[in-house]
Amino acid sequence: MNVRAQISMAMNLDKCIGCHTCSVTCKNVWTNRQGAEYMWWNNVETRPGPGYPRQWENQNKYNGGWALDGGKLKLRIELGKNYKPPSLQDYYEPWTYDYEVLFSEKQTEQQPVARPISLITDEPMDVAYGPNWNDDLAGTDYILEDPGLDGLQKEVYAQFRDVFMMYLPRICNHCLNPSCLAACPRKAIYKREEDGIVLVDQNRCRGYRYCVAACPYKKVYYNWKTGKSEKCILCYPRVEAGQPTVCSLTCVGKIRYMGVLLYDADKVLDVASTPDPTQLVRRFIDEVLLDPFDPAVVEAARRNGIPDDWIKAAQRSPVYKIVKKWKVGFPLHPEFRTLPMVFYVPPLSPVVTTFEKTYGAKITDVFPKVSELRIPIKYLANLLTAGDTSLVEQALKKLIAVRIYERSRNVAEPGLAEKAKAALAEAGLTEEDAEEMYRLFALARYEDRFVIPTNPKRYAKQPYIERGVVGLP
Ligand code: SF4
């Protein structure tokens, strides 16, 4: 067992309100400069939809991530052969507005209009796409571009505005098996031993953009001004001081959690090469991620030089609880085989009263059954568990059981206590679990959401992944 520690993140999609505060604060801090105008290290997508850059999940278009070749991992991009980074049109042409005209126009019958001006050419332009193009739009033709709806009735969903919609905030996943790193011929990308953050060494980068093409999440960006690639740095100067990332700190919905995950680096390649991607998710959570209370894990962690305060932080980690203990958090598109270290709690659907009002459907209880939810479980499974609906179903059952349990503690209704007990039993939760989940998800206090130990550098020796070695063809 080769125990490593990583600062990771979990996001509770149930609570994301699509306000984009995370994106804006991230932009203000990190990408508010020339060459980075089109970059959104953090972006929030309305799903279903084409996302940013457009159709980033479509690996037939971009060839990102890993494939299995004779049982062995192989980058889908072949250097010099099928290199397909997104074009500026796939992201969008960044623009500002000619605000001056609003102040300097002479008085006329019509209001003056501030035209969009390209931040690339400084010329007036027609806006054709954006990082948030189908914001709050469900039931449009845009959803036809979402591969998550493959196998579902795409065309039907495209016709009904109110059917379903959800938000998906995205950052770099600081993966355990990062294809961006493996694709870099300059070995400019590295994963820090001390906290797992994946960074681009700006001194080594020569702007070949193989990483841009190879990241299946399209979370490395090319800066036209510096001629180098750059990406989300998980706010490492803040994290080193025990502070959450800017996107997490400013998150209005308090959906973000940060903490240490211990994992077995020796298992990474084997698990990433699991033939069946649905088994890959299970093995990732069961075998790669480790139980920080297991004495053997603690001993192996100490042997690897991981300090005691980090091990204690791993035991208090909200991400550990969400992903490993309760199994309600999953990685985005695990089938890309990069083993992402950002996890998502799948959303329940909108409140029942809205459902009843809009559709006149008879709901059997205050809280809907998993089978009555508006967001198709298959859609969530296509996003988070490589299509395995049973994992998502089990997670949603837990989230509903916690609600029923908390309601039973606060509402005097005959039979509710028994119902709560049955719901918890069916979901495989104890009352203590339900209490703890309620505190973490509903109250979401700062000290529970962010358990970030300081000063990781004191035990770092070298990047644990030999640069470029992981999975290189
Ligand atoms: S998401 Fe993973 S593959 Fe993409 S840039 Fe981040 S670490 Fe690299």
Ligand code: SF4
């Ligand atoms: S700030 Fe939080 S709630 Fe708002 S869009 Fe971002 S992740 Fe969602």
